[in-house]
Amino acid sequence: MSLFDWFDNRRKLKLLTTQKYRYPKFYGNKGLWVSCDNCGNIIYIKQLKQKQRICPKCNFYLKMPSMERIACLVDKSSWISLDNHLSPVDPLQFYDKKNYKDRLLETQKRTGLKDAIQTGLATLNGYEIALGVMDFEFMGGSMGSVVGEKITRLIETATNLSLPVLLICASGGARMQEGILSLMQMAKISSALQKHQLEHSLLYIPILTSPTTGGVTASFAMLGDLILAEPKALIGFAGRRVIEQTLNEKLPKDFQTSEYLLNHGLVDLIVPRLYLKQALTEIFALYKIKNKNH
Structure with a gap:
């Protein structure tokens, strides 16, 4: 040697x-x-x-932690957390480099969260809303059974209370450690949204941040009455390299950015982060959402 x-x-x-x-x-x-x-x-x-x-x-x-997003959006002391006790289990006894159960405990300890989303009720400049905020730091914001259940319960609560739903999306997609149990959340959430939007004519607005990909993009992230996005956010289903290898052609440089999606009609509005609260306030006023201050 x-x-x-x-x-x-x-x-x-x-x-x-x-x-x-x-x-x-x-x-x-x-x-x-x-x-x-x-x-x-x-x-x-x-x-x-x-x-x-x-x-x-x-x-x-x-990337912005979920608690900071909540603090920036909702009125002070108005946040009421929902289903904060729900915690994932390991139904498949999944193992890659470490046990899924151990990975969950480690991530919960590091982030202080039970899973990759926080849901609750709040007011935004006086407008009553149901809000869900995904957190990418928790296993890439992946959507497992608990994430799907919390979003579904949030939508159902909003439907019963006649409130608009806001979901801030930041996710790599469905959580592979839960297999088909994570994929079925796509249909479950979409079903709850169908009742909320079509049967009860209530507002749903997803806000797409970077990244919003995989099964989240293929379901509730793209089902809004209005779809908002942050500037230059990565939004897509499959990865760029996979698509290029499948199509055997080079994709545009800005492919899967929020600007590209806006130009192709898949996003309604790009809103800078600092102006999001004001933009939502104006949207709620346009849709005549009930306001506690009026």
């Missing part, structure tokens, strides 16, 4: 055996400074939160 090989092996061994630092607090507070995923700019976390996690240098939209 040469000296170069020996040093290379030592380096690889160190990478494999060095314990990674685990942040004890909720992932939105990992430290005082964070770097932009796009330009690498180092940003003071307090400044970043004030700008709703938009990079002040390149205007890149960083």
Whole structure:
């Protein structure tokens, strides 16, 4: 063995055996400074939160924790959490690099969430709404049985109370660790939306953030009366590489961005994050949603 090989092996061994630092607090507070995923700019976390996690240098939209989204959207002290006790199980006893059950416990401890969505009732500038916010940090925002059940219950509650439904989508799609049980959530949620929208003529607005992909895109993310999206959000079903290999052709550079979808009629409006609350307020006024302040 040469000296170069020996040093290379030592380096690889160190990478494999060095314990990674685990942040004890909720992932939105990992430290005082964070770097932009796009330009690498180092940003003071307090400044970043004030700008709703938009990079002040390149205007890149960083992923936003569900609690921060809720705080930015709803009126102060109006949030009433629903079904917060629901927690996933391991029906298939799934194992990849580790047990699904262990992965769940680890993610719950790291994020402080039971699963990849928070649902509840609130007011938005006085307008009463039912709100669901997906959290990408929890297993890529994947849709398992609990995510599907919580969304369905939220829609049914909104239907009974005659409230509009808002769902902020951030997901890699259906959760593979739950197999067909995760895929069936697509039909379950769509069925609840059919009653909410068509039978009761109530408003449903999905807000697509980056990424919104897979089974979420193939179901409730694209079923809104109005479909809103953040700028330059990645939105699609299959991955770009899979589509290019299947079609055997090169796709446009902006393919699967919110701007591309808007130009092709799949999204109704692109709303910058800082103006979302005001835009929703105007939409609710247009649709004559009941307002506690009036």
